[in-house]
Amino acid sequence: MNKHFFSAALFLAIASAVSAQDFERRAVMNIRPSGDRQKCTIEVVVDGAVEVEIRGDHAMLRNLSGAPPQWRRFECSSPMPPDPVNFRFQGVDGRGSQQLIRDPRGGGPAVVRIEDPQSGSEGYTFDITWNSGGNPSGGYTGREYPNRENPGGAYPPPPPPPPPYRGESRRFTSDQAVDVCRDAIRQQAMDRFRTSDIRFRRINVDDNPGRNEWVVGTIDVRFGYDREEPYRFSCSVDFDSGRVRSAEIRRSDEDRDRR
Numbered sequence: 001m002n003k004h005f006f007s008a009a010l011f012l013a014i015a016s017a018v019s020a021q022d023f024e025r026r027a028v029m030n031i032r033p034s035g036d037r038q039k040c041t042i043e044v045v046v047d048g049a050v051e052v053e054i055r056g057d058h059a060m061l062r063n064l065s066g067a068p069p070q071w072r073r074f075e076c077s078s079p080m081p082p083d084p085v086n087f088r089f090q091g092v093d094g095r096g097s098q099q100l101i102r103d104p105r106g107g108g109p110a111v112v113r114i115e116d117p118q119s120g121s122e123g124y125t126f127d128i129t130w131n132s133g134g135n136p137s138g139g140y141t142g143r144e145y146p147n148r149e150n151p152g153g154a155y156p157p158p159p160p161p162p163p164p165y166r167g168e169s170r171r172f173t174s175d176q177a178v179d180v181c182r183d184a185i186r187q188q189a190m191d192r193f194r195t196s197d198i199r200f201r202r203i204n205v206d207d208n209p210g211r212n213e214w215v216v217g218t219i220d221v222r223f224g225y226d227r228e229e230p231y232r233f234s235c236s237v238d239f240d241s242g243r244v245r246s247a248e249i250r251r252s253d254e255d256r257d258r259r
Contacts, residue, residue, distance in 0.1 A: 009128050023061035023069065027076040033178060036132045040080060043073035046096070046114050047121035054128065055109040056080060066116070072123060082107035084130035090186060094124035097222070117225045172242045174205045179213035181235035184247040189221060189231075192249065197222040208235075213237055218252065 031039055042052060042059065048066015057079035062068045083105055091098035095118060102111035116122050140230060172180075182203060189198045203217030215235045222228045230252040236245040 011034075023063070023071075025059050025061075025071045025074045026249050027057040027059070027074045027079065029057075029076055029078065031077040033077040033132065034179060038077045038080075038084075039090075039127055039129045039130050040076040041073060042112075042123065043071075043093075043123060043125040044114070045070040045072060045121050046094075046116045046121050047114070049115045051101070051110045052112045052114065054080060054112075055104075067121065070121075073125075078132065080104065080110065080128065080130065086129075086131040088129045090127045090129070090183075091196065091198065092125040092127055092251075093199060094126075095122050095199075096124070098124060099127050099196065124195050126256055127172060131249075172237070172239045174191055176242060177215055177235075177237040177239060178203055180242055180244055181237060181247065184235055184244040185217075185219065185233045185249060188247055191220065193221050193223070195221065195223060201230075211238055219249075 027040060031041065033039065040054065042054070044050065044061060045067070046069050048069075049064040050069045051062040052063060053062060059074055061071065063069055087103055087105075087110070089100035089103075089110070089112060094114065094116070096114065096116040099113050100110065101113045102108065104110040111126055112126060114124050116124070145203065182200065186198055189229060191195055199220040199222070201218040201220060203215065205212065206214040206216045213236060216238055217233055219231050219233060220228050221231060231249050232252050233247065233249045235247045237243070238245055
């Protein structure tokens, strides 16, 4: 009987190891860095709750509840270094909640928890960014970000914009303008609504005449599991310096009320 018990235990151990390996993923390095700002984008399918653990150029999906998660994308500009400088987490897409529960300080992994409360699976996307150089300005290092170990921490300020391009043209690209606007709007929304569960529905450079230095779009702000409100936003961006001149968030129905 002991022999049969040992065989069953060995089978379960092997099955568990194989199952865990199915949730591992190595990053594809096909994202261009923005100045010294490095980035990874992760996209997974969740039906329940999972934790995503990132270390270097490897990531692991850990299923907490519900159906097994699935990988869609893990792309980086470079492997995340130990104790990255100016580390930031940003949820990009998904109907549920995404939270950074462990920042990668002291050489540990970054861990993001995703909870999908509704039935059926949903795609979730998030970004992690950091600076490839040092941190002489004493900026955000990831230690102040609120997480399970530090729930009272303050949200980090947006990272400084990358330096202007050298050469004949010193203007920022549309993609860079969209990135700095997204950071400014997310920070403003977190400060205003006291939540990090913010989903960008649309963001692009305004194509109306005379508005080519404006970035506009829409976001959904989720308050708990049962309330979500849409908002419109706009940013005025200086394409020479890459800085946001102004950023405004307003309810989607305010434009109608103004008419």
